Amino acid sequence: MSLLLGTWGDRSGYILLSLFAVLVISRILKFYNGLQVVNVSGYRPLFGPLGFPGVLLPTRWWNVGLDVHYRRRHDMYKESDYISIVPFISGKPQIWTNNLDVARQIEGGGLKGVFHKPLESSAALRLWGTNLAAANGEQWRRHRRVMGPAFNQKLYRIVWKKTQEIYREMVMTPEWTNEVVPIRPVQSITFKLALIILGSCGFGLPGTWSEPPRTQSNDKAMTVQGALRIVADTVQLTLFAPGWLKALPIKSFKDSQNAYRQLNDFMQDQINLRKGFINGQIAPEVEGSDEGVDKNNLLNLLIQASEDEEGKYQLKDEELIGNVFLLLLAGHETTANALAGTFGFLAADGKIQQEVYESIIEVLGPERDPDFEDYSKLNKVMASFIETVRLIPGGHVLIREAGEDTIIDIPADPKSGKPKRSLPLRKGVQVVVDMIGLHRNPRYFDDPEEYRPSRWFHLPNDSELFTGFSVGPRACIGRKFASLEAVCWLSMVLRDWEVQPLLTEGETIQEWKERTLVPNFSLTLGVCDVPVRFVKRPKATV
Ligand code: HEM
Ligand SMILES: *[C@@H]1O[C@H](CO)[C@@H](O)[C@H](O)[C@H]1NC(C)=O
Ligand SMILES: *[C@@H]1O[C@H](CO)[C@@H](O)[C@H](O)[C@H]1NC(C)=O
Numbered sequence: 001m002s003l004l005l006g007t008w009g010d011r012s013g014y015i016l017l018s019l020f021a022v023l024v025i026s027r028i029l030k031f032y033n034g035l036q037v038v039n040v041s042g043y044r045p046l047f048g049p050l051g052f053p054g055v056l057l058p059t060r061w062w063n064v065g066l067d068v069h070y071r072r073r074h075d076m077y078k079e080s081d082y083i084s085i086v087p088f089i090s091g092k093p094q095i096w097t098n099n100l101d102v103a104r105q106i107e108g109g110g111l112k113g114v115f116h117k118p119l120e121s122s123a124a125l126r127l128w129g130t131n132l133a134a135a136n137g138e139q140w141r142r143h144r145r146v147m148g149p150a151f152n153q154k155l156y157r158i159v160w161k162k163t164q165e166i167y168r169e170m171v172m173t174p175e176w177t178n179e180v181v182p183i184r185p186v187q188s189i190t191f192k193l194a195l196i197i198l199g200s201c202g203f204g205l206p207g208t209w210s211e212p213p214r215t216q217s218n219d220k221a222m223t224v225q226g227a228l229r230i231v232a233d234t235v236q237l238t239l240f241a242p243g244w245l246k247a248l249p250i251k252s253f254k255d256s257q258n259a260y261r262q263l264n265d266f267m268q269d270q271i272n273l274r275k276g277f278i279n280g281q282i283a284p285e286v287e288g289s290d291e292g293v294d295k296n297n298l299l300n301l302l303i304q305a306s307e308d309e310e311g312k313y314q315l316k317d318e319e320l321i322g323n324v325f326l327l328l329l330a331g332h333e334t335t336a337n338a339l340a341g342t343f344g345f346l347a348a349d350g351k352i353q354q355e356v357y358e359s360i361i362e363v364l365g366p367e368r369d370p371d372f373e374d375y376s377k378l379n380k381v382m383a384s385f386i387e388t389v390r391l392i393p394g395g396h397v398l399i400r401e402a403g404e405d406t407i408i409d410i411p412a413d414p415k416s417g418k419p420k421r422s423l424p425l426r427k428g429v430q431v432v433v434d435m436i437g438l439h440r441n442p443r444y445f446d447d448p449e450e451y452r453p454s455r456w457f458h459l460p461n462d463s464e465l466f467t468g469f470s471v472g473p474r475a476c477i478g479r480k481f482a483s484l485e486a487v488c489w490l491s492m493v494l495r496d497w498e499v500q501p502l503l504t505e506g507e508t509i510q511e512w513k514e515r516t517l518v519p520n521f522s523l524t525l526g527v528c529d530v531p532v533r534f535v536k537r538p539k540a541t542v
């Protein structure tokens, strides 16, 4: 018996040892291959920063971590405007860059076909089916063809109108009848706003500030807002947790699945209703939820655009749902975070806030609310918003993979004296546009670490120089949606209220800035919690 076990023990020892040796050799080969493929100096960590498990582990000498490009922003690109990250154990070899010319050459995306979005980078977005942001090539084109026309002037007018209504409702609530309104953190109002706007302009839900939309009319139903919040908060869990773990009777897992199911049913109902309505099978008055809400919401326009297409270009129901989830995820956190950051940066700098305030009064006078037509005149408000996105870009890494061997040209840089170069890329190498690095690149911005909206004062609102929504054909489809919502909301709030930092005892503004206006990494990038107070302004006299 003991002899048997002993032999078995020896053998299993050999087997384990050989397996281990094979593993080590394969990792070394992988690493060596990676080095062959990129031939650019850089970091050599155990795990890639954007994949599992590196993304979940803290930043240490052995793990570069998800926030590598913020932490090392002052030295990462000192030598060159691109570096490589070649991990030992898991993750593909990557080139990281803060160079705009590289960004422009790879963001052609679906068109030239050399670079595509690697599937693993959009896994979060694909949880709910194929959609625009997670597709490539022909499939991407088919989705964009339907989604493009849905983002039109009709939609934009509703975004403006609804944002205004929500502001008026908010200041009617008891909390806002006071002269001083502390909000801890300011995210609590910006996330609420962004969700109500997406709910109403996205689906025509009759959401109000005090009565957010619900998934069903019965009492048990969650609010859509609540369900979305839960889904958005548990995306990472849903993505990375194995099936057996999610099956355990743990409350947060159950809530997450329940929320997801309710939202899915809700969207399917909405699609059926609207298809019937558009195709004339359901009379408009049967549409109970549409009372007082405009028909020009994104879902209607999307279904309309799809029905207008010939068969092969139409989107299937599950693709429509996939895209609606995408819009919720892509449009909600990003906009809410950028608004929160803007309030924070303006609170921290009274002089800039005063300048923006005066520009609002100049356009609106003491009484008038902003009209849709005022949008482009409120350019200083817009500038304070995009300056926030520059420092804290919601989409902080853009990831593309070379589908074939190719070459990227990098023009000379007179400012730093770097000569013209070309960067050969082998098939399978990923290029990561580091938006934090790009937006703080001294080559493009003077004093890049400073919040200074005046950089944008004299540029048109759709300037190509502003890259926070990405560049090229795959740039953000919601850019104008977000910009309108932001300009309208900020103009109304800042006209009536001065926003100030809510300091803890003995805290200086500088200390407050260092704990709030710094990146908080999650699926998208935002600032940390920003506690502020709004102080009612006396009515302006002009
Ligand atoms: C401040 C707010 C926003 C920022 C900073 C932002 C940023 C971005 C960026 C950088 C991309 C490119 C991502 C990549 O190529 O990997 C993108 C794409 C996208 N955004 Fe936004 N976004 C914002 C708001 C919105 C809103 C409000 C919506 C929808 C209502 C939206 C929908 C999308 C979609 C669908 C895509 C994918 C486009 C495609 O692949 O063709 N975004 N966004
Ligand atoms: C790596 O690049 C250097 C110049 O930067 C070049 O001399 C060398 O041949 C390259 N090695 C490989 C394997 O391509
Ligand atoms: C910029 O302003 C012009 C004029 O008001 C408008 O037509 C255009 O759609 C705006 N673009 C963006 C991206 O906001």
Ligand SMILES: *[C@@H]1O[C@H](CO)[C@@H](O)[C@H](O)[C@H]1NC(C)=O
Binding pocket: 520, 522, 527, 528, 529
């Ligand atoms: C980062 O964001 C999350 C919500 O996404 C929030 O709960 C957390 O408090 C934030 N962290 C800090 C330091 O503000």
